Amino acid sequence: xxxxxxxRWLDERVGTAGLGRAxxxxxxxxxxxxxxGEIALYSFIVLILTGVYLTFFFDPSTATIxxxxxxxxxxxxxxxxxxxxxxxxxxxxxxxxxxxxxxxxAAVVFAAAIVAHMAxxxxxxxxxxxxxxxxxxxxxxxxxxxxxxxxxxxxLDDQLSGTGLRILYSVVLAVPLVxxxxxxxxxxxxxxxxxxxxxxxVIHILIVPVVxxxxxxxxxGLLLRHRHTHFPGGGxxxxxxxxxxxxxxxxxxxxxxFFLTSGALVLMGxxxxxxxxxxxxxxxxxxxxxxxxxxxxMGWLEGSLRLMPPWEVRAFGFMxxxxxxxxxxxxxxxxxxxxxxxFMEAWLTGDHAEHHVLDRPRDRPVRTALGVAALTxxxxxxxxxxxxxxAVTFDLEFNRMVWVFRTLLLVAPPVAAFVTYRLxxxxxxxxxxxxxxxxxxxxxxx
Numbered sequence: 190x191x192x193x194x195x196x197r198w199l200d201e202r203v204g205t206a207g208l209g210r211a212x213x214x215x216x217x218x219x220x221x222x223x224x225x226g227e228i229a230l231y232s233f234i235v236l237i238l239t240g241v242y243l244t245f246f247f248d249p250s251t252a253t254i255x256x257x258x259x260x261x262x263x264x265x266x267x268x269x270x271x272x273x274x275x276x277x278x279x280x281x282x283x284x285x286x287x288x289x290x291x292x293x294x295a296a297v298v299f300a301a302a303i304v305a306h307m308a309x310x311x312x313x314x315x316x317x318x319x320x321x322x323x324x325x326x327x328x329x330x331x332x333x334x335x336x337x338x339x340x341x342x343x344x345l346d347d348q349l350s351g352t353g354l355r356i357l358y359s360v361v362l363a364v365p366l367v368x369x370x371x372x373x374x375x376x377x378x379x380x381x382x383x384x385x386x387x388x389x390x391v392i393h394i395l396i397v398p399v400v401x402x403x404x405x406x407x408x409x410g411l412l413l414r415h416r417h418t419h420f421p422g423g424g425x426x427x428x429x430x431x432x433x434x435x436x437x438x439x440x441x442x443x444x445x446x447f448f449l450t451s452g453a454l455v456l457m458g459x460x461x462x463x464x465x466x467x468x469x470x471x472x473x474x475x476x477x478x479x480x481x482x483x484x485x486x487m488g489w490l491e492g493s494l495r496l497m498p499p500w501e502v503r504a505f506g507f508m509x510x511x512x513x514x515x516x517x518x519x520x521x522x523x524x525x526x527x528x529x530x531x532f533m534e535a536w537l538t539g540d541h542a543e544h545h546v547l548d549r550p551r552d553r554p555v556r557t558a559l560g561v562a563a564l565t566x567x568x569x570x571x572x573x574x575x576x577x578x579x580a581v582t583f584d585l586e587f588n589r590m591v592w593v594f595r596t597l598l599l600v601a602p603p604v605a606a607f608v609t610y611r612l613x614x615x616x617x618x619x620x621x622x623x624x625x626x627x628x629x630x631x632x633x634x635x
Contacts, residue, residue: 217439218419218432222309227443229302229330231450232295233401239292240394246282248274249344249390251383260467268471271346271386275466291458296341298454300334300486307331311530311560313547315418317540321531323415326408328527330401335486337397340389342464342484349464351472352481355380356494360516365507381474416545427545480578489567491574493519496595554613562606569598 217223250270256263258273259280278285307327310316316324343350343357358380361372376382419425419432433439469478483491493515502509526533534556535541550557572579573594580587 215413215417215435216430216432217417217435218430219439220420222313224446225302225306225309227446228450229299229306230405231447232299232302232454233405234447235295235451235454236292236299237398239288239295240398242288243278243285243292244394246274246278246285247271247344247390249386251346251386263467263470266471269346269386271344272466272471275345275347279467287455287458289458290461290463291455293342293463294457294461295454296334296338297463297484297486300331300338300484303327303331303334304486308560308564312550312553312557313418313420314544314553314556315547316531317544318531318535319415319543320411320418323408323411324531325528326404326411328524330404330408332524333397333401333404337393337401338484339487340393340397344386344389344393345464345466346386346472347466347469348472348476348478349466349469349481351381351474352478353483353487354385355474355477356491356512356516358382360512363510363513364517365509365513381472418545418547420547421549425546427543430545480581482575482578485571488571488574490516490520490570492570492572492576492594495576496570496573496591496598498595551613551616554610554617557613558606558610561609562602565605566598566602569594569601573598 248270252270253267254270254273256266256268256273256276258264258276260276263276275289279289280286310324310327339353339357343354358372358376361375362368364371373379375385375388377384377388417430417432419430423431425431433442482488494512497511497515499511500514501511548556573591576590576594577587579585580590
């Protein structure tokens with residue numbers, strides 16, 4: 190009785206009952222492609238849960254100690270306290286290795302799911318009015334996922350992550366005017382610095398996760414605020430939503446999918462090795478690891494640094510060093526275009542109407558061709574980030590491979606765009622011909 194009165198008192202002042210009924214009656218389409226966003230959300234939840242566990246055992250200190258732990262090959266080796274804490278977490282803490290690997294796999298899947306989800310949104314036109322803000326939020330989530338992933342695997346202070354931080358230091362220095370100041374602030378002096386791990390730790394466990402959480406809340410709020418998009422056919426119009434109500438059907442399906450996603454990530458963390466830092470050894474500033482490749486979501490930046498010709502620009506007493514073009518200009522232009530795309534397309538096409546029914550990619554051949562060209566461009570960059578491994582594995586000449594990738598980077602995207610455009614036109618034309626022939630075929634049968 191007291192509980193009922195309390196709920197009624199709260200509802201009279203806040204209106205929670207009406208909001209709850211409206212939220213529970215929200216209709217969600219049941220097309221499989223909408224699950225991509227859910228995979229990203231569930232991976233983030235796994236990241237938070239495993240990250241909290243790992244935080245209790247990780248020490249981001251760069252203080253030098255001599256290892257005397259249970260991993261015998263490194264006994265007597267000098268290393269940072271950060272690296273030692275990860276070794277202890279891996280070999281001495283119950284379920285530590287599983288948690289570490291599950292956390293890493295969840296980060297990889299989180300970024301992949303965001304990319305796949307944003308690709309679905311792009312190719313189907315789900316970014317159009319009134320969802321431009323949600324597109325901007327999605328691109329920001331992708332940027333935050335990349336930033337936090339890099340910060341996370343750089344914390345371990347092994348030889349591989351140290352090589353990545355060396356590249357970061359060079360890229361930050363390449364920022365015009367303020368690069369030196371930013372690098373000194375972030376690293377606490379010249380490379381390797383004394384404060385970079387502590388600052389990355391704060392960024393990784395506090396600042397970026399809070400930003401991602403707020404963006405997800407805002408994203409879900411806008412999703413509930415707007416009518417959900419759905420694919421054409423089956424009675425779908427701009428005035429309705431064809432699908433299943435949130436409660437109980439969709440909620441039960443989503444709950445089951447959450448446990449499937451979580452179970453798959455834990456299974457991967459248990460049986461698929463990732464980032465075995467005990468093999469790489471502690472970071473030594475005087476060494477540079479061969480075959481140093483970052484996680485896939487950083488591969489396109491690694492590839493661009495490797496393929497960029499040795500160009501530098503000097504003007505007005507300033508110099509733009511070589512890493513600027515690949516490490517600063519390329520990502521700046523990439524994310525700038527992504528942020529601006531909904532407004533660019535609306536301006537170019539003159540289409541400012543609201544859209545709730547999605548496009549089929551074949552019906553928008555220009556947009557689809559541009560999207561495929563962009564994916565081709567960044568895929569080549571990502572593969573080029575492992576050119577040294579490919580050269581050794583297949584016994585190829587390294588310099589020749591660099592020029593092959595440079596050529597592909599210029600030739601393959603426009604070829605892919607042309608082929609995609611022609612395929613879209615052909616598919617639409619065949620569909621029209623097929624529909625036009627239906628009445629004649631029916632009359633013949635009659």
